[in-house]
Amino acid sequence: MSHAAVAAKRPSTLRGATLPNWSPWAIAAGSLAVAAGIGLAADLQSHIQWGLIAALLFLAGTYGIAARVEGRRQAKDRIATSLVWVAFVLAVIPLVSLIWVTVQRGVKVLDFYFLTHSMGVVADSEPGGGIYHAILGSLEQVALATAIGAPIGVLTAIYLVEYGRGSLAKAVTFFVDVMTGIPSIVAGLFILSLMLMFDMQPFGFAGSLALAILMMPVVVRSTEEMLKLVPNELREASLALGIPKWRTILKVVLPTSIGGITTGIMLSIARIAGETAPVLLLVFGNPFINANPFEGAQASLPLYIYQQYSQSAGSTAAYDRAWAASLTLIAFVMILNLVARGIARWKAPKTGR
Missing domain, CATH: 1.10.3720.10 (MetI-like)
Structure with missing residues (x-):
């Protein structure tokens, strides 16, 4: 086998260390667990407060871990992506909650006779x-x-x-x-x-x-x-x-x-x-x-x-x-x-x- 073919099969050494694909989910799970612990310790009654704490922890954790493993430049890219996902979740949760509550309470009398x-x-x-x-x-x-x-x-x-x-x-x-x-x-x-x-x-x-x-x-x-x-x-x-x-x-x-x-x-x-x-x-x-x-x-x-x-x-x-x-x-x-x-x-x- 030629030296060119061997070199082509070798993994590139120009690319630095990267986080695995499951890392955002792991960071999100850890953020939720820590936010739940803080909420219980501080006796926070609102789950909205728990969610906001988890979102802040997720953003901070993503940046810190990515900066340590991949460098600050890649960490900034990941924090921008995380901000988009957090904004998406914050927008979807009220919508899903609205639909869920409406369906849960509206099906009690909604039937053919009612219509x-x-x-x-x-x-x-x-x-x-x-x-x-x-x-x-x-x-x-x-x-x-x-x-x-x-x-x-x-x-x-x-x-x-x-x-x-x-x-x-x-x-x-x-x-x-x-x-x-x-x-x-x-x-x-x-x-x-x-x-x-x-x-x-x-x-x-x-x-x-x-x-x-x-x-x-x-x-x-x-x-x-x-x-x-x-x-x-x-x-x-x-x-x-x-x-x-x-x-x-x-x-x-x-x-x-x-x-x-x-x-x-x-x-x-x-x-x-x-x-x-x-x-x-x-x-x-x-x-x-x-x-x-x-x-x-x-x-x-x-x-x-x-x-x-x-x-x-x-x-x-x-x-x-x-x-x-x-x-x-x-x-x-x-x-x-x-x-x-x-x-x-x-x-x-x-x-x-």
């Missing part, structure tokens, strides 16, 4: 009843809000990206940014002031108008970013063939970005589906089924949750119904997010080999 019946004449303090009227109201209100807000938002984004120049475009962009940050109660008060001017009673469509106001800036921003991702070469090629600009937008730009636009619309729907303040002011709630959003008070899931929880002080039944409705609302939002991801994958540009 297909309204409260009707059932008092808040009595067992029974359901959320069919609230589900119907939420679906109608959100659908109407989407029918109003989504087209306006998409057309506004098309104007800003494809046509917007000068002071008008800057003014539209400024007001979109302002609308993005307005509280939902402000949108509800705006529609309520219009209702009081015309002496109108609460009805479902009024809530849809407030939700559409909250939805439009989100759609504008998401659609604007998707349109900016379309390569200018596609627009220029279409225009070079003599195709008008409006037809280029309709046949080239929108089909290319339709996946991202649809995803943004779905995420904005998920955002407005849980708004409570506008429907509390404008829709007013109704224990009976009202399938007409243009006449009379109407229920919705967020409002139902608020009303049931506010009556749960002396009633276990109302408390259980509030958690079951919360679980239904979370499931609805999760389904919308999954649908948005599916559409994004389905409409993603296909790259050939």
Whole structure:
């Protein structure tokens, strides 16, 4: 065997000592054990304090061990990676805890009967009843809000990206940014002031108008970013063939970005589906089924949750119904997010080999 082949088989001596792959898990386990000991010794009642101590010990332990074995430069890299993981865990724990508590308490009364019946004449303090009227109201209100807000938002984004120049475009962009940050109660008060001017009673469509106001800036921003991702070469090629600009937008730009636009619309729907303040002011709630959003008070899931929880002080039944409705609302939002991801994958540009 030649000297070159022997040298190739020898392990490289240029690479220094490295920690094994299982070292982060070992450091994390040791940090948890030490944090538990400190918590017990200091009589810390909150497990959140234990977790924060464990996170600090994990970061300090990672840096100390890595600096001793691998050197300070590699230790800095490991501490940056550890910070990312700690931030990820700190973000996931509240989410998992929220879902776990909601599922644990919401499944007590969540069944087919609960989903297909309204409260009707059932008092808040009595067992029974359901959320069919609230589900119907939420679906109608959100659908109407989407029918109003989504087209306006998409057309506004098309104007800003494809046509917007000068002071008008800057003014539209400024007001979109302002609308993005307005509280939902402000949108509800705006529609309520219009209702009081015309002496109108609460009805479902009024809530849809407030939700559409909250939805439009989100759609504008998401659609604007998707349109900016379309390569200018596609627009220029279409225009070079003599195709008008409006037809280029309709046949080239929108089909290319339709996946991202649809995803943004779905995420904005998920955002407005849980708004409570506008429907509390404008829709007013109704224990009976009202399938007409243009006449009379109407229920919705967020409002139902608020009303049931506010009556749960002396009633276990109302408390259980509030958690079951919360679980239904979370499931609805999760389904919308999954649908948005599916559409994004389905409409993603296909790259050939």
